Amino acid sequence: MQEFTNETFDLDSLPKYEEIVLTSPNAKYWNVIVINLSIILLFIGGGLATIYYFIEDDKPKAIYLIAGYLVFCALLFTVHRLSFKKRGYALREKDIVYKSGIIAEKTTIVPLNRIQHVALDQGITSRSYGLATLQIFTAGGQTGHLHIAGIEVERAKNIKEILLRKLDQIENLIENQ
CATH class of the missing domain: 1.10.287 (Helix Hairpins)
Structure with a gap:
């Protein structure tokens, strides 16, 4: 049987999400x-x-x-x-980060293992500029969902594929345990 531990974290040693380089929406x-x-x-x-x-x-x-x-x-x-100038996103190894807001900046970090569904959406205007919105739905309900707008369609498709592959890997790990 595994021994129970409950150690405290050294908060200064944790990675700082504020230092992440974010990708802005396409200028179009x-x-x-x-x-x-x-x-x-x-x-x-x-x-x-x-x-x-x-x-x-x-x-x-x-x-x-x-x-x-x-x-x-x-x-x-x-x-x-x-x-528009304050928006940005980053796809990392274990999560996806999205930042927005003017007066109250909001940073949402969604762990990949909480993602349940990924979709692409293109409105009429966005389609004419070759842009899409990446919709990421989580297990945490409405508050954890991300809608990242202004991504080039090909890039959004690539991100969607990467996320789906990661989700498959996570699912396979869970099944094998």
């Missing part, structure tokens, strides 16, 4: 974000214009609505641009 993914945001903002602008048109009493001055809408659009694009 910014175009996808801009197109998608523009479409959404066109619908919002059209809706606001329609509402403004049907208001009969006390119409606010159109210049204030337009100025407010343009400020909102500028802020939205600025936030998305800053967010």
Whole structure:
């Protein structure tokens, strides 16, 4: 019978995830974000214009609505641009790391043995730029899932194949034990 041990870790000797070199999304993914945001903002602008048109009493001055809408659009694009620059991922031997966020940076590290399913997704806009989103589903529920957008299709397929091979290796190890 194996002897039970419960040693403490020297936290300074553990690898630092902050030192990992992350791969940024493809630069063309910014175009996808801009197109998608523009479409959404066109619908919002059209809706606001329609509402403004049907208001009969006390119409606010159109210049204030337009100025407010343009400020909102500028802020939205600025936030998305800053967010785009902060994104990154890394595939390591035993896990995959994804970092995002502007004000509150979020780093998700998913051990390969927790991955249950890997999928590729391509929206209409992403497909036209040759990009895909790598979706990694884990055993930990919704909080552990990763959606890494802005990866070239071929690279995403390669990462998916690598992950699937690693999953097969892990499964074979478990079966042999």
